[in-house]
Amino acid sequence: MTRFKNLGRMPIWLTLPAFGVLLVLFGIPIVRLFLISLNAPAFSVANYLAFFGQSANVRVLFQTIEISVVVTAICVVIGYPTAFMIVAASKRLRMVLVVLVLIPYLTSLLARTYAWIVILGDNGLVNKLLLDIGLISTPIPLLYTRWSMYVGMVHVMLPLMILPLVSVMLGIDKSLTAAAPSMGARPFDAFWRVFFPLSLPGVRSGALLVFILCLGFYITPAALGGLGDAMLSTFIAAQVKSTFNIEQIASSAFVLLAIAGVLLSVLGLDLSSGHDRASETVRRSQENRLPSFGALARYLNELAAPYRAKRWTAELFRATSSRNSTQLMGAVIVVLVMFFLLFPGVVVIVMSFSAGAYLEFPPSGLSLQWYRSFFGNPSWTGAAWTSIQIATAVTVVSTILGTLAAYGLSRTSPRLRSALTLAILTPITIPLIVVGIAVFLGLVDLGLVGSKMGIVLAHSIGAIGYVVVIVSATLANFDRRLEQAANSMRAGPLTTFRRVTLPLIMPGIMGGAVFAFIHSFDEVVISSLVSGFSIRTLPLKMWENIRHEIDPTIAAVSSLLMLLPILWMIAIYFMWWRSRPKRGPNSI
Structure with a gap:
């Protein structure tokens, strides 16, 4: 009986809800898909x-x-x-x-x-x-x-x-x-x-x-x-x-x-x-690559020792002009890369205020006509509201399941934690189109294709992975002695988690929730496979317009979506700022 009680207290059980969703919606369907590809039960490679x-x-x-x-x-x-x-x-x-x-x-x-x-x-x-x-x-x-x-x-x-x-x-x-x-x-x-x-x-x-x-x-x-x-x-x-x-x-x-x-x-x-692991890997790979030249390399290394000593004294007092030029070149590279990453968004935002009948840069005049077109069109606002509803539900589901899974994984052995983490991250580390087809088969079995619940579940298997990664990173820096101190003061596991652990890892949970919302709100491939013809999210509406007609209203929608990351990062920073340790009046 004691063994079963200890087994029930193992934190690994906290990962079961996340793995249950992953197994039903992705694990079993991907195995079925593989068997179908082999013409089971005949099993051929035809x-x-x-x-x-x-x-x-x-x-x-x-x-x-x-x-x-x-x-x-x-x-x-x-x-x-x-x-x-x-x-x-x-x-x-x-x-x-x-x-x-x-x-x-x-x-x-x-x-x-x-x-x-x-x-x-x-x-x-x-x-x-x-x-x-x-x-x-x-x-x-x-x-x-x-x-x-x-x-x-x-x-x-x-x-x-x-x-x-x-x-x-x-x-x-x-x-x-x-x-x-x-x-x-x-x-x-x-x-x-x-x-x-x-x-x-x-x-x-x-x-x-x-x-x-x-x-x-x-x-x-x-x-x-x-x-x-x-x-x-x-x-x-x-x-x-x-x-x-x-x-x-x-x-x-x-x-x-x-x-x-x-x-x-x-x-x-x-x-x-960790640099130790990397250096050890590099050293072993070099040894395996040149096993028969080790003695020759050591001999040449000894011959070059006097030359290196002379070069050391020369390099020690050499002017740093070459270093300055290298730094200048690096600064130019960074500026060009940032321009490449950010300039397309700036162009769309500026063009969304165009007053003409079509988009132009720079705009000949400023107007909010394309924003009025977005907010005044029920098909656009309805798609946006559908995406918000689905993304909110995905955020709630994936944050709860992902946080429980991350907490349970952080209390397991490193080898088991590595294997389970790799399994839970599979939907976001393999080609997305394969995930979409497997999830489609899983939702067909559940009769949820073409429903909001089906889309929520489909988005959640990837969103859970993002939450697990971010919350696990937060738990890696968590001082478990605080929990031990709470237990020593007769606080139960639930009270300790609610009063000690949860407030300290809340920034990581909020960060995972933000990534889960973004993942769901921007999802197109899986949504196009499982939504049927009855549900249209905002990304699906945008994709249809991009493929069939270039409606300037998309510029207004895109500019609004480009402002969202800034709001998310402000929210994450605010949560981090609120959770950082407060200095007392006598602190140095």
């Missing part, structure tokens, strides 16, 4: 052979991989120096730059995509500028090309590359890089031999995250790319809306999922900032 037997499918698959690789490479090339300069900046400037990166990350995906449609269109900002300065006589086709698709996808994915890099770089011990110049290393050598190997976990995690999300990218490629730039996610979505051949859809989805699964299993997704 569907996969049929997929690879069609040259069009193979071409789309390789094109999807090619586009994902190119976008990932561009994000690494741009994101690494940007993250490096952000980390090298002063604390206050670093916070400002991180906020500037977060603003476009939290901005609606459709709003950012629409911004590039406005900028790159035939009557867009770029063509108008080139026409005004006389470089071209007729508009050049910038939109609906592979180039415009790359621009839009990099704009969306770049924050996802920068933020993991900043997180890992901040955890690198600065004394290691500071010690290298004192031993005669040039600045570039110190960076390449010391700092860069320690930052590789951030490069790996950011690149994996960007690549896997690009595999399932649907909205931006479909809106900005041409007919010959289709990705496999677009191909799967077209199958769902047209023939709905579940065997073909399942095999296509699992081909996409297999690529993501292989990369995740081989490389892993690690945001660890």
Whole structure:
């Protein structure tokens, strides 16, 4: 009996509600989808052979991989120096730059995509500028090309590359890089031999995250790319809306999922900032790579010792002009990246006040006509109200379940916590189109397709993951001795959690709630699969208008959505400010 009582007190049971929702809506349906792809119970690979037997499918698959690789490479090339300069900046400037990166990350995906449609269109900002300065006589086709698709996808994915890099770089011990110049290393050598190997976990995690999300990218490629730039996610979505051949859809989805699964299993997704683990990994990889040249390397190292000693004295008193030029170049890179991330939103906001019959930049006159068009049109306001209702319900459900799961995971062993966290984050770490199809099957079994409750549950499986990540990060810095002190004063577990733990982790809970709301309010892919034809959220309404007609009202809607992240960040900062320790009158 005592054993069962102790088992009932284990915090791991707090994760059951979150895992129950995940299992019913995603776990069981994804297994069913896999069995369907294998023609269970006959079990054959005929569907996969049929997929690879069609040259069009193979071409789309390789094109999807090619586009994902190119976008990932561009994000690494741009994101690494940007993250490096952000980390090298002063604390206050670093916070400002991180906020500037977060603003476009939290901005609606459709709003950012629409911004590039406005900028790159035939009557867009770029063509108008080139026409005004006389470089071209007729508009050049910038939109609906592979180039415009790359621009839009990099704009969306770049924050996802920068933020993991900043997180890992901040955890690198600065004394290691500071010690290298004192031993005669040039600045570039110190960076390449010391700092860069320690930052590789951030490069790996950011690149994996960007690549896997690009595999399932649907909205931006479909809106900005041409007919010959289709990705496999677009191909799967077209199958769902047209023939709905579940065997073909399942095999296509699992081909996409297999690529993501292989990369995740081989490389892993690690945001660890510990420099000891990174340096140990780099050292072992170098040893395994050159096992037979160890003696030769040590011999050459001894021969080079006198040269390094002379270079140390020369470098010690060398002028710092090259360092200043490097810092200037880094500052220019950061300014250009911030301009790239923020300028499209500024353009849309300014153009939304245009007084003309169509959008123009700069506006010939100022007017609120497009905002009146939005608030005066029941189809727009009704879609917005539906999105608010659904996002609010998703926020409540995912915040409660995610907080309980994060609290239970924080009290388990590290190995078990790692495995369970990976499972609960699966819906946000695999291609989104695969998640949407699996959730659709799960809601069909429950009879909730085309209902608000079905959309709430569908959005919640991803929102729970965001809440778990943010609340777990808050709990990692929580001093558990406070709970022990409360228990020593005869406070029960529930009282301790309500009076001690909950107030201290409330900023993390509110941050998770904000991310859950944004995730639901901006969701398009899953909503388009499970909403049926009866429910239209604001993102679905915007997507329909972007695909079929460019209504200038979308500019007003997009500008409103671009202001939301600023309000969210103000709310998060307010919660953090309210929860920080208060200094007493006698404190120093």
